[in-house]
Amino acid sequence: MIPVSEPDLGPLEREYLLDAFDSGWISSRGEYVERAERQLGSLTGAPYAAVCNNGTTALHLALLAAGVSRGDEVIIPSLTYVATLNAVYYVDAVPVIVDVLDSTWCIDPAAVEAAITSRTTAILAVDLYGQTADYVALRRIADEHGLLLIADAAESLGATLHSAAAGSLADISTFSFFGNKVITSGEGGAVTTNREDFHTRVQQLRNQGNHATQRYFHEVVGFNYRMTNIAAAILTAQLERxxxxxxxxxxxxxxxxxxxxxxxxxxxxxxxxxxxxxxxxxxxxxxxxxxxxxxxxxxxxxxxxxxxxxxxxxxxxxxxxxxxxxxxxxxxxxxxxxxxxxxxxxxxxxxxxxxxxxxxxxxxxxxxxxx
Known part of the structure; x- marks a missing residue:
């Protein structure tokens, strides 16, 4: 059987995985978490990167960090994996589903602009099958209407648009590292952004809403969306490759x-x-x-x-x-x-x-x- 996809894992992934295992740091603390985040920053050009346990929770974190909430309208493409839609529902927002371009199969900027109402808060574009959406047009629309621009870049790590890398093309972007993705950690995800406030919020929310300095004190309702050091070890090797x-x-x-x-x-x-x-x-x-x-x-x-x-x-x-x-x-x-x-x-x-x-x-x- 020729499968539709299979991961490419080699000696480096094994070396880092066993090193994380032998270190005893197998949960959500350890050197590979920080190493993976630094590698992501280098690859995407984004000043801030935070890993998490999968691509769907990355979308959830991004929407929460950006302040999308109950009743807000979020414009999304019709042609995408269901996680894009589910994440909008997770924050009690309203998905406004629009058509895609016949050429690239990505969200149609003209359809986005036609769908904007007084309740629209964000545009959530998807880089379908690794092709970047038209972020030049989407940025213009977002800026003209005061909207957030969010990228579901689950499938496009390493892609560029006019020499700018996926992960730095929107206000906040998300990635997936599922077993069939371009880069994998088995299960995993990440959020990248150029905004320190969004990054700080993501870091807090992925770790049960913890206080930055006071242990076991949780300022907000958070989530257990952390990536383990074991998964991050595989991810670090993959990012280096x-x-x-x-x-x-x-x-x-x-x-x-x-x-x-x-x-x-x-x-x-x-x-x-x-x-x-x-x-x-x-x-x-x-x-x-x-x-x-x-x-x-x-x-x-x-x-x-x-x-x-x-x-x-x-x-x-x-x-x-x-x-x-x-x-x-x-x-x-x-x-x-x-x-x-x-x-x-x-x-x-x-x-x-x-x-x-x-x-x-x-x-x-x-x-x-x-x-």
């Missing part, structure tokens, strides 16, 4: 694009001007396909030992979303219906990529049957 891991992912994407070529049946996610993505999972659209046709392609690949996945379903289609929040997002709906994600990880060999491409071309219906 980030250049190598990201280069290999880009090599995988280059091979896919070379081998698939200009096939009218397949439409890849496009790269925005000035952007250098960090490929998380290489995804394409089967032009004009129905959801059933796309799923038959996934089944055909599986029958040949190749794992693939549909792109994310629309968040407004989740059964717990109230009827009055179920927006119409036709572009996102089309991408979700047609999209398929292919195996993407650093150690994926050229031969395996060729196998995937041959199988995909054979499984996709002829042009006359799609479009």
């Amino acid at each position: 980030a250049g190598e891991l990201i280069t290999q992912r880009r090599r995988v994407v280059d091979d896919y694009e070379r081998l698939l070529g200009p096939d009218p049946r397949l439409q890849p996610q496009q790269i925005a001007t000035g952007a250098v993505p960090t490929p998380w999972i290489y995804s394409v659209r089967i032009t004009g396909a129905s959801g059933a046709e796309r799923d038959r392609v996934i089944d055909a690949l599986a029958s040949q030992g190749i794992e693939s996945r549909p792109v994310f379903p629309l968040v407004q289609d989740m059964p717990f979303v109230p009827a009055n929040q179920r927006a119409s997002t036709p572009i996102a709906e089309k991408i979700s219906r047609e999209g398929i994600s292919l195996p993407t990880y650093p150690r994926l060999s050229g031969d395996d990529i060729a196998t995937v491409c041959v199988a995909l071309r054979g499984a996709v219906p002829p042009t006359s049957l799609v479009g």
Whole structure:
């Protein structure tokens, strides 16, 4: 089986993991927590970085630190993993779901601007599959309307937009280090920001709302969202290898694009001007396909030992979303219906990529049957 993803763990991760184990510092204190945060600051260009136990809690912390609360409207894209939506509900805010761009599949700035009301507090953009959102346009909109700009950069660590790194493109940004992400600690997350007040708030909230100097005194209701030193040891090694891991992912994407070529049946996610993505999972659209046709392609690949996945379903289609929040997002709906994600990880060999491409071309219906 060629999996859709697998972590790239080597001798350095093992060395640091065993060092943390042998030190006895296996919980949320230890040198690797601080080392990982310093590495994140260097990689993102953000003055402040705080690690936590997963990417969803990172989003929760970011919204809380930014002061988003009950009744506030937060604009989010329709096409994203459900954690983006869940975090908005965690703070009792109201998600305002808007469409995405047909090119990059990221949130449409024009749709964001059209959705702003007197209750809007924040724009929560998502760097889908490692492609940065249009933070130039989003920053202009946020500044004009006095809104917070938050980045769900779970999938884009190492990406840049006009030479600025993901993690420094918004007022506050979040990352995920789940096992299938660009950089992993098994489970883990982080919040980066250029605002000291946001950083201080994140540090307090992730540690049960603790007082900065008075032990066992908790000023606010907090959460146990800390990362362990064990996880941080793996993360530190991965961050030290980030250049190598990201280069290999880009090599995988280059091979896919070379081998698939200009096939009218397949439409890849496009790269925005000035952007250098960090490929998380290489995804394409089967032009004009129905959801059933796309799923038959996934089944055909599986029958040949190749794992693939549909792109994310629309968040407004989740059964717990109230009827009055179920927006119409036709572009996102089309991408979700047609999209398929292919195996993407650093150690994926050229031969395996060729196998995937041959199988995909054979499984996709002829042009006359799609479009």
